[in-house]
Amino acid sequence: MRILIPILGFAPQGGYRVLSxxxxxxxRLGNECAFLVPSTSAEPYFPTNAKIVRSGRQGLLKDKHSKRKHTGADNVMSLFAGLRQIGKDYDIILANHSLTAWPVRWSxxxxxxxxxxxxxxxxHYYPVRQHPIKHLMARLSYLFDLRQITNGGTYKGPGLRPLDVIPPGIDLSIFIPKENPGTFTSDKEIVLGTIGRNEPYKGxxxxxxxxxxxxxxxxxxRMNVGFGNVTPADDLSITPIKGDSALAAYYRSVDILVVSCTGQHGAPHYPLIEAMASGTPVVQTGYFPGTPGNSWETADTSVEAVAAAIRQVINSSSEVRSVKAIAAREIVAQTLGWDAVARRFLEHFGE
Incomplete structure (x- = not known):
């Protein structure tokens, strides 16, 4: 099977990791796969074995990379041009963002x-007053006659009618559990971790x-912030992270990971999945695959409620922390290995 994935450009966000x-x-499972990207796209942040095809507004380019600066509209038009040339050579074309759904549907x-x-x-990410055009284009994209698959079962809106809900996977050979899941590394200090993000809803x-x-x-x-993206302060340490091996080591190095996002509760959340796979106790505000049986969950996203959940982890016995951390690793290992996730897509592609 030949699969083409048009994207707006490679970037470090988790959604691009999923696609790579x-x-x-x-x-690995015997198919051919390629990314179609605008000529201005950076090189892949997350390694991929797929072929990379670049397109400008006039069509495919032979050179590797264009240094011209394009607008978002230019990138969408570049995908239109590329799809017109090579779309017919593929069995499957996978839109993955509202702005890629437009060229996929209409080419x-x-x-x-x-x-x-x-x-x-x-x-939800494009408030109608601040981003009226992107908000409208996102809403309209769900009305297109494309076969939908979602990564979470909680999305509600006109036109959303997924064939299946397939959460993202994880590389279980990299995100391995710490030697004693659920235990703290020292009696003298307790290291909290959180992933530093600029978007307010990331918490x-x-x-x-x-x-x-x-x-x-x-x-x-103590607080150790992964990636940074926060104002430096004397009471914080910051761990720069490049690549999955470094990220996995970060999760194993902290005693408790705090996931305090707001909005789209019940959806998959990568730091939660990764920390669970790493055997680190997690405080989380209602995201997949967290449950009260494998993490410390609070539906209340206030500062006080998150602090209370952290306190519960600290006050729990090492046996309780270990039981939850092992349960967390098991659910991730059973359901979210990449080959298992990829096969679920292939089942629909072949129908």
């Missing part, structure tokens, strides 16, 4: 079957505020 890993898994691509992997409910500011609130009574607490 799916492409790698489909190739003439022969007998290629068209799918749309919805990785987020994008209208980094809530995690930091909860840490500082709780530190007033629990002086052993």
């Amino acid at each position: 890993e799916l492409a790698n898994a489909w190739i 003439k691509t022969g007998k290629a079957r068209k799918f749309y992997y919805v990785q987020a409910y994008e209208p 980094t500011s809530t995690a930091l505020a909860a840490y500082r609130l709780l530190k007033q009574e629990e002086h052993r607490l």
Whole structure:
């Protein structure tokens, strides 16, 4: 089977990791796979074995990379041009973002079957007053006659009618559990971790505020922020991270990971999945695959509620922490290995 994935450009966000890993898994399973990208796209942030095809507004380019700066509209038009040329050569074309759904739906691509992997409910990310055009385009994309697959079962909106819900996977050979899952590394300090993100809904500011609130009574607490993207402070340490091996080591190095996002609850969340696979206790605000049986969950996303959940982890016995951490690793290992996830897509591609 020949699979083409048009994207707006390679980037370090988790959604692009998903696409790179799916492409790698489909190739391992005997299929051909390629990315169609605008000529201005950077090189892949997440390694991929798939072929990379670049297109400008006039069509495919022979040179490796264009240094011209294009707008978002230019990138969409570049995908239109590329799909017109090579779309018919593929069996499957996979849209994966609202702005890729437009060229996938409206380009003439022969007998290629068209799918749309919805990785987020994008209208939430584009408030109508600030981004009216992107908000409208995202909403309209769900009305297209593309075969939809979503990564979570909680997205609600006109036109959303997924054939299946397939969460993202994880490389279980990299995200391995720490030697003693659930245990703290020292009696003298307790290291909290959180992934530093700029977007308010990612909850980094809530995690930091909860840490500082709780530190007033629990002086052993330390906070180690993965990636940075926060204002440096004396009470924070920051771990720069490049690549999955470094990220996995970061999760194993902290005693508790705090996931305090807001919105789209029930959807998959990568830091949660990765920390669970690493055997690290997690405080989380209602994301897949977290449950009260494998993490410390709070539906309340306030600073006080997140701090209270962290306190519960600290006050739990090492046996309780271990049981939850082992259960977390097991659910990830059973359901979210990349080849298993990729096969679920292939079942639909072949129908």
